[in-house]
Amino acid sequence: MRQATGKRDRDIFEEVWPDKRRIVLKLLRQDTVSQREWQDLFFGVHFVCLWDEKGAAKIYDCLQQDIVEFIVQAQSQVQAQRGEQALLATYIVEWRKFFTQSNYLPLPFRQLEQSPQVKPSTSGSSSSASASVSASGASTSAAAAAASGSSCIGQAGKSGASTSSAAGASTSAAAAAAASTSASTSSAAAAAAASGSGSSSTSSSKKNPTEDSPVRKLMLDSWNKHIFHDIKHRLQESAMKIVHAERNGDAYDAQLVVGVRESYVNLSSNAEDKLEIYRENFEMAYLKATAEFYRLKSAEQQQENGVLAYMKYADSKLREEEVRAKRYLEPSSFSILTYTLVKVLIVDHLNSIIAECPALIRDYETERLNLMFRLMDRVLHGVGVEAMMGDLQRHIMSAGLADMLSASEVITQDSEKYVERLLELFNKFSDLVRNAFNDDPRFLTARDIAFKTVVNDTSVFKMELPTSIANRGVKYTAPESKCPELLANYCDMLLRRTPLSKRLTSEQIDARLRDVLLVLKYVNNKDVFMRYHKVHLTRRLILGTSADSEKEEDIVEWLREVGMPADYVNRLARMFQDIKVSEDLNTQFRTSISRHDAINIKILNAGAWARCSERVSVSLPIELEDYIPDVEEFYKKKHSGRKLQWYHHMSNGTITFVNNFGRYDLDVTTFQMAVLFAWNQRQHDKISYENLRLATELPDPELRRTLWSLVAFPKIKKQILLMEPATISSPKDFAENTMFYINQEFAIVKNGKSQRRGKLNLIGRLQLSTERSQQEDNQSIVQLRILRTQEAIIKIMKVRKRMNNAALQGELIDILKNMFLPSKKMIKEQLEWLIEHKYMRRDDDDINMFIYVA
């Protein structure tokens, strides 16, 4: 059989091909080809391949010659053009024609794909193809199987191709046809081959069916070699000139550029990287041209119109170029183009743009800042954005502090004004971050850092905290911002019945309380806030001066939500519980004794309330004295195993005061009550300080303070007590023989007129601590901090067992930051203390390593 076919080799090819070759040439020239000729071509190729062992290679060689010849013709046409536009236009016309053909011409030659002589030719050179001819003496059985399999595929391919060229049927129809043909032959091998080809055609249905055809490759390679290679630089240059003209706003034909790009992309014969030629030539040229164009333009623009206008220019050009890139470049080039543009338009001008930032922030030029931000955000590694963040942070800090300092006169005195001023400032800067920087998280962080600095700043006002209790004698103080204290005061004004809380609606109060919590977020030393808040809450609950008890409980939950320590919040909740329990107790007590419905009792859980100082003894008015045992007896019955301890410095009441002028209801503390009752039996007497002390049994400091509140209560026209000598200006100046007497002319004065009836509150600020100075108060804060620090260190070490200093400090700050920021000094001192007391020790080899000692 081999001999037989070998003998007829030359004959078959020579016989059949010259006729078919005409059809090929027609196709190349895009002349009309009848359906019959088209089918003939399929048949011819199939026939030669089937009967001529080397037929495939022969056809391939012949085809190559024809293609090259055709291309050379086309080249001469293109080269004949003088003008750039004409050259481009002609090239593109020729290229389009050729490219269209490269989709159709390979179809009849699909038989060649099966041929081992043609397939391995990756380089597209004919020599390697012919070399492989001699090497592959295909075995007859395999060749026969392949032939029988491929015969039906060939037919299917032919019918599919003819319908697609004539009627434009879809490839799936061709696949279906192939399947039906293979079914009719009912050969197992054929079925397998057909199903293989069917599936490959469906899987590649999105791609061009001829994409990996050797003929197509041959066509494109030839084009590349014979025409494109010679003129690609001219083409490229022309294309870039068109783009350049377009950038300058001149008339242009975009299609020419697109055509050049397409030929670059489609000419690639590298299957793994189809864009290789495109990338190395067109893309590179495009990037280079772009960079050069804008390098000149950007410098020019900036010089002519200034930086601010330049930003606008850069922004619009970036957009413009992105749109242009969509037209002229492959999607894979977009990112590198953007990178190039950003480099030329922004990075090269980074410093001069950034230099404008502080002024823009100062002037609240949100639109321009937004523009700048958008430009800088494109720069890799965020260098520009970081610089802007720094500017923002510095501005907020300096502007915030300057604002606080300029208003320091007012705000140090008035917590309402302080908090409102602070919030106004915050809102202003938050607006800036929102409008100019779209609330970008990086800028929010910068804002937060700056706010923190403003809030915790100690230059406007500070409170002095002793750094350690041990050095009580030495004046070591660490100043801290007074902000948390003022926040707590403001909270109190909102929650207490005050002119402020009466003026505002419930929603307004809620909004302001939320604002307070917002500021609190930035406060380092939240424990100070908690402490003052609790003191205020204690006063409100004891005196019953809350504006809205529901709100009181709301804010406790809000404090929990913002991350206040749980045990602190639980204690606050406990206080409300105590008040409720006391109310029930009161009702029961009143029904049990039925004598006096004027007595209220508030029984508190000692651990939950603001720490009270030691009890103060006082001799109560006889009326009250009688009730004390009743209450104690009643309570004992209710709760066995408990006894009551009276806190008379917190007790208070209302008395009716009658004099010649009128009748008044006065809210007083129990101490004031005790003092005033001293006159009940001797109304017109003058009583000396010494005798008052004997009568009331009050300790000296308490008596002085109480008397002072009766002779010099702020903001009232007529005081209830008068003294002799009347010139004393401070409670410290009361002497043993200073005389006090009831002001018989006492009256409540309203609008300059003395009233005959009225109500007056003489309690003022309920003294929770007896005679404790501010310094001692602060010391108790520090003492608590020390304990909390020790506790937290032990907690960490118990879990970790071994830990180095840096890690320990990190975790410590993490645990404590919701309460306060422990200073390095304090941490060190407490570590030393714990080591000294054998809770932990240092590692023998590493002084920075701590080991927990159980």
Add this chain to the structure above:
Amino acid sequence: MKVTIKSWTGVATWRWIANDENCGICRMSFESTCPECALPGDDCPLVWGVCSHCFHMHCIVKWLNLQPLNKQCPMCRQSWKFNVH
């Protein structure tokens, strides 16, 4: 001139009446809590036995649960009975 009391609010805190300073089990002060609790007072109550010894409720309950047979007061070894007033 005459002063009369219209109303009065007395404020007091309460303490446990215990026969000892510290809880015999956890050695913590009665005014404080057992080791498990955070807030003294109602949340961590004291209880008395018929033998008159008193402990944090949490402490004695834990102790009693640890005794397999006869539940005794840890102080006096008498059998433990809660003294309900």
